[in-house]
Amino acid sequence: MEGKHSIPNRLYLLTKIKELTRSLVEDLCNGRSPTLKIDQFTSYCSEDSGKCNQLRVTRGGFRLHLCSCCSYNLPKGKEILTLRRESQSRRFDALLRVLLIVQQLLQENKHGSKRDIYYMHPSVFKEQSVVDRAVNDICILLQCSRHNLNVVSVGNGLVMGWVRFAEAGRKFDCISSPNTAHQIPVYVEDVEDIISVAEYILIVEKESVFQRLANDQFCRKNRCIVITGRGYPDVPTRRFLHLLIEKLRLPVYCLVDCDPYGIDILATFRFGSMQMAYDAKSLRLPEIQWLGAFPSDCEKYQLPQHCLLPLTTEDKQKAEGILHRCYVEREAPSWRYELQLMLDRGVKFEIEALSVHSLTFLSENYLPSKIQMGAFI
Amino acid sequence: MGELSKNSILFSDQHLCHADILPPSEVRARIEVAILNFLKNLNSSNPEVTDLPLISRKMGNSRVRRGLLTDDSKIFLSHSFSTKSLMNENTANSFIRVWKVMEMCYQILVQEKKVTQRELFYKLLCDSPHYFTSQLQVNRTIQDLVALVRCSRYSLGIMASSRGAVAGRLLLQEPNQEIVDCSTCGSSGYVISGDLNLLENLVMKSDARYIIVVEKHAIFQRLAEDRVFNQIPCILITAKGYPDIGTSRLLLHRMSREFPELPILGLVDCTPVLYLISKKTTPSCNVKWLGLRKDDIEQLVPEESLIPLKPRDHQIAKSLSSSEILQDKYKEELSFMVQSGQRAEIEALYFHGFDFLAKYIGKKIVQADYI
Numbered sequence: 001m002e003g004k005h006s007i008p009n010r011l012y013l014l015t016k017i018k019e020l021t022r023s024l025v026e027d028l029c030n031g032r033s034p035t036l037k038i039d040q041f042t043s044y045c046s047e048d049s050g051k052c053n054q055l056r057v058t059r060g061g062f063r064l065h066l067c068s069c070c071s072y073n074l075p076k077g078k079e080i081l082t083l084r085r086e087s088q089s090r091r092f093d094a095l096l097r098v099l100l101i102v103q104q105l106l107q108e109n110k111h112g113s114k115r116d117i118y119y120m121h122p123s124v125f126k127e128q129s130v131v132d133r134a135v136n137d138i139c140i141l142l143q144c145s146r147h148n149l150n151v152v153s154v155g156n157g158l159v160m161g162w163v164r165f166a167e168a169g170r171k172f173d174c175i176s177s178p179n180t181a182h183q184i185p186v187y188v189e190d191v192e193d194i195i196s197v198a199e200y201i202l203i204v205e206k207e208s209v210f211q212r213l214a215n216d217q218f219c220r221k222n223r224c225i226v227i228t229g230r231g232y233p234d235v236p237t238r239r240f241l242h243l244l245i246e247k248l249r250l251p252v253y254c255l256v257d258c259d260p261y262g263i264d265i266l267a268t269f270r271f272g273s274m275q276m277a278y279d280a281k282s283l284r285l286p287e288i289q290w291l292g293a294f295p296s297d298c299e300k301y302q303l304p305q306h307c308l309l310p311l312t313t314e315d316k317q318k319a320e321g322i323l324h325r326c327y328v329e330r331e332a333p334s335w336r337y338e339l340q341l342m343l344d345r346g347v348k349f350e351i352e353a354l355s356v357h358s359l360t361f362l363s364e365n366y367l368p369s370k371i372q373m374g375a376f377i
Numbered sequence: 378m379g380e381l382s383k384n385s386i387l388f389s390d391q392h393l394c395h396a397d398i399l400p401p402s403e404v405r406a407r408i409e410v411a412i413l414n415f416l417k418n419l420n421s422s423n424p425e426v427t428d429l430p431l432i433s434r435k436m437g438n439s440r441v442r443r444g445l446l447t448d449d450s451k452i453f454l455s456h457s458f459s460t461k462s463l464m465n466e467n468t469a470n471s472f473i474r475v476w477k478v479m480e481m482c483y484q485i486l487v488q489e490k491k492v493t494q495r496e497l498f499y500k501l502l503c504d505s506p507h508y509f510t511s512q513l514q515v516n517r518t519i520q521d522l523v524a525l526v527r528c529s530r531y532s533l534g535i536m537a538s539s540r541g542a543v544a545g546r547l548l549l550q551e552p553n554q555e556i557v558d559c560s561t562c563g564s565s566g567y568v569i570s571g572d573l574n575l576l577e578n579l580v581m582k583s584d585a586r587y588i589i590v591v592e593k594h595a596i597f598q599r600l601a602e603d604r605v606f607n608q609i610p611c612i613l614i615t616a617k618g619y620p621d622i623g624t625s626r627l628l629l630h631r632m633s634r635e636f637p638e639l640p641i642l643g644l645v646d647c648t649p650v651l652y653l654i655s656k657k658t659t660p661s662c663n664v665k666w667l668g669l670r671k672d673d674i675e676q677l678v679p680e681e682s683l684i685p686l687k688p689r690d691h692q693i694a695k696s697l698s699s700s701e702i703l704q705d706k707y708k709e710e711l712s713f714m715v716q717s718g719q720r721a722e723i724e725a726l727y728f729h730g731f732d733f734l735a736k737y738i739g740k741k742i743v744q745a746d747y748i
Contacts, residue, residue: 110731111564111602113595119727122681154594155565170563183542183568186598208493211536215491304503352496356503359490 008144010106016142017103035082036092038137039075041277043284044325075278091133097121098134105150111187113153140278146235147189157184157237158210161225163196163244178219181210184227188239194247198225200371201244203288205256205265206230209351209362216363225250232265235276238283241269245287253291253376255367259348260311260318263339266290271327286331289376292366293351295341301366307353311346319343334377399532401486407526408483474508474518475525477501482522485534493536494519541625542566542597543614545606546585547632552578559612564602566613569628576627581635587611587742588632590664592645596723596734605735609742612639633663642667642747644738646722665747667738671713674721677737682725686718706748 008016027034083089101117104110118131125131139146146152158181164173167185174182175197185191202224204210210228213219219226225244229237245252254269256262270288272280298308311319322328323339342348354362370376399407481500485492492500494516501509509515523530543549544566547559552575559567569576589611591597597615600606606613614629633641641664643650650666669678686694691714697703698711714720726733741747 105731108731112599112727112731115595115722115724116599116727116731119682119722119724120730122679122725122728126681154598168563170561181568183565185563186565187563208495208536211491211493212496215536306503306506307499350495350499352493352499355492355496356499359485359488359492359496 008142008148010109010150013142013144013148014103014106017099017106020099020141033083034092035080036095036137036141038079038081039140039278040077040079041075041140041280043272043274043277043280044327046321046324046326091130091137094125094130095134095137097124098131099138102135102138102149102151109150111150111152114151117151136275136278145279145282146276147187147239152186153234153236155184155186155236156231156234157227157229157240158182158207159184159225159227159240160210160214161219162198162223163194163225165191165194167191174225179214179217181214184237184240186236188236188243191240191243194244196225196244196248196250197223198248198250199223201225201227201241201248201250201252202291202367203241203252203254203269204228204351205254205262206351209255212352212355212359213363216360218363218367222363222368229265229269232268232273235283238269238285241285242282245285252285252288253371254288255291255293255351257348257350258293258295258297258342259350260315260322260342262293263322263335264318267322267325267328270332290332290335290338291370291376293349293354294338295345295347296338298347298349301354303349303353304356307349307356308347309349311342311348315348316343316346332377338377399528401489401532401534404526404528404532404534405483405486407528408479411479411526470508471518471521474514475521477505477508478515478518478522479526482533482535491534491536497535541569541615541628542594543569543612543628544597544601545589545612546583546610547612548582550580551575552580560604560606562601564598566597566601566615569625576631579628579631581632583612583636583639585610585612585636585639588629588636588639588641589613589667589738590629590641590643590645591615592643593723596644599731599734600738603732603735605738608735609739611742640665640747642742644668644723646720666710667741667747669721669723669726670748671710673737674713674719677729678721678725679728682728683717683719683721686714686720690720691715691718710748 024034024036081088081092081095083092098117101112101120105112114131114135115128117135118125118128135146135149135151138149142149159172160174160181161178162175164171164175166172168187168190172182172185174180199222204213204226205228207228207230210226213226218224227237227241233241241252244250254266256266266288269285271286272284276283297303319339319342323336323343328335328339351362354366478497478501481492481497481504495512497519498509498512498515501515519530519533519535522533526533542565544559544562544564548556549559549567550556557567585606587609589600591600591613592615594615597613600613605611612632614625614632629641633639643664644667646669674683694711694714698708698715703711723734726737
């Protein structure tokens with residue numbers, strides 16, 4: 001999310017914080033109960049699957065019913081916090097305390113994590129989730145992203161392959177040893193001088209698959225950049241990908257397990273998460289294509305029966321949930337077939353199942369042939 | 378039966394065992410010797426293999442199991458074996474599982490490749506579905522195999538996962554590469570390579586006076602960002618999570634060999650502390666516990682920041698506190714843990730401000746307040 005400036009810098013945010021506080025104090029001085037208006041965002045809705053933005057008949061004629069929750073820029077509604085209700089006043093209090101800490105971080109140009117902030121006033125916050133919510137609210141109020149507030153987390157992503165870049169003066173030269181993993185820098189705004197000779201970017205869900213590719217020297221024969229978020233990707237990983245795509249304009253393929261969680265991770269990369277819905281514009285990656293593994297790969301690649309595990313009740317619920325998300329119908333209708341196939345068959349499998357007959361099958365057969373054949377959706 | 382204790386089928390007859398880090402050819406040799414010994418035994422006039430040392434899965438052995446998972450080059454393995462009779466079907470199955478994993482690892486070593494634990498699970502599942510049903514079972518079998526041939530997991534061809542990082546007053550040079558100055562590596566530090574050979578051949582130079590092991594990467598990042606090594610001449614090393622810190626542990630070993638006069642101080646949370654203390658019973662451990670300790674928790678951590686001990690940690694603390702070999706100072710700390718039933722994360726110190734952590738470490742080091 002961006003405000004009037006394209007990159008909200010520290011000074012700009014500090015000014016905004018002062019303005020916000022001043023308006024609250026003015027309210028108090030004039031005998032008014034201070035309020036905070038917070039926009040609400042969501043990355044998808046599950047009702048009326050695919051029928052957002054459709055004409056609806058209502059009493060008194062036709063009316064255009066816009067499911068505005070599913071637009072990446074527009075908020076779904078506004079929430080108003082006042083001091084009049086006790087539950088809201090606690091949220092107000094938490095927000096102001098976090099704001100104070102954020103102000104300090106920005107003034108000293110230091111960084112802290114949400115956990116660190118929690119520990120500063122544990123008796124007031126009581127729970128980590130209170131801090132998390134306050135941070136999100138502040139981002140929405142100040143119209144910026146979390147990292148602009150100097151609130152960061154530990155980076156979890158890894159990158160290897162044919163790319164070179166610099167971060168705060170330090171060089172990351174993945175090209176000199178393309179099969180060595182490097183950590184994705186946390187301060188993505190400091191990344192610059194990106195140079196690459198890759199033909200595509202490959203995202204893998206799990207670190208173990210990343211390791212398999214490194215062990216097989218995948219990047220030696222394939223000119224690509226391999227990235228993993230080690231599960232659900234964190235914000236620095238998603239921002240880094242966003243930056244790479246913006247600068248390099250390469251095709252992006254995603255390799256996840258053939259199970260509902262894998263597909264949810266794929267959806268997080270492509271459409272963004274609910275948690276960070278307010279920042280979806282800078283975090284989502286619409287260029288991502290699903291390379292595998294598909295339920296239909298079972299037959300094509302003759303996976304042994306023993307590797308097919310049954311879907312649990314939880315798995316089925318999750319898969320149904322994903323099927324009904326409006327963005328699937330709207331933007332990735334080809335995913336529906338495979339998802340439905342998975343549900344119909346009632347089985348799932350992991351990428352490691354492809355290594356059963358030959359450890360190098362993934363790197364030497366599956367991936368190159370899929371990419372060459374264009375077997376991605 | 379009595380003869381069996383002299384004829385070791387596998388190597389684990391000695392009381393003091395170590396899990397070595399070896400190159401593939403030597404590991405294959407050990408596996409081959411194990412098989413030959415077994416065949417010899419079967420061929421003998423009295424082919425009885427009724428007793429088999431396997432890792433006893435008691436609570437008190439959890440520190441050993443964790444030690445095995447860390448690929449430590451010297452792990453104190455005695456007192457952890459139990460002999461079970463092969464006439465019992467369950468034990469016979471455990472025995473067969475060990476051989477199947479041994480076979481699989483051998484094949485992988487011949488190919489000069491590595492596998493992940495998950496891949497190994499699927500291979501075994503398809504190869505011998507009758508014997509393997511879960512990842513947990515495979516993991517346990519791997520532990521048994523490590524103990525039996527006394528080779529680390531990594532040597533057997535099973536990839537170690539996590540990554541460690543190092544920052545501070547250390548200059549590293551990989552063969553034929555540029556010198557890396559770890560004090561300018563940014564807040565994520567220099568990522569430690571997963572390549573064993575590379576680690577063994579790294580050239581290191583340092584003017585630090587301390588090595589600080591930080592368990593949590595978040596704390597590492599904070600300290601690296603604050604450039605604490607410019608105020609206190611030190612090297613920061615971390616491993617993401619604990620105990621799976623294969624490569625960090627190797628680098629730490631190398632550093633302690635290279636710079637033997639530098640004390641190694643640990644800034645760790647509760648679970649690894651217990652592991653640390655348990656290692657105090659062996660002479661080779663030289664990591665000293667910096668914090669958070671009893672006095673710190675009482676004086677610096679507000680009530681609300683305390684969290685309950687994990688039940689497993691509670692049990693381990695209890696059983697460790699009754700150990701005879703442990704020194705009093707450790708026993709005091711342990712009994713405090715057990716009595717209060719609570720622990721605190723290092724981040725709790727932020728209650729006193731963001732820059733408190735660096736001051737805390739500095740003060741402790743200056744006062745030599747570590748055990």
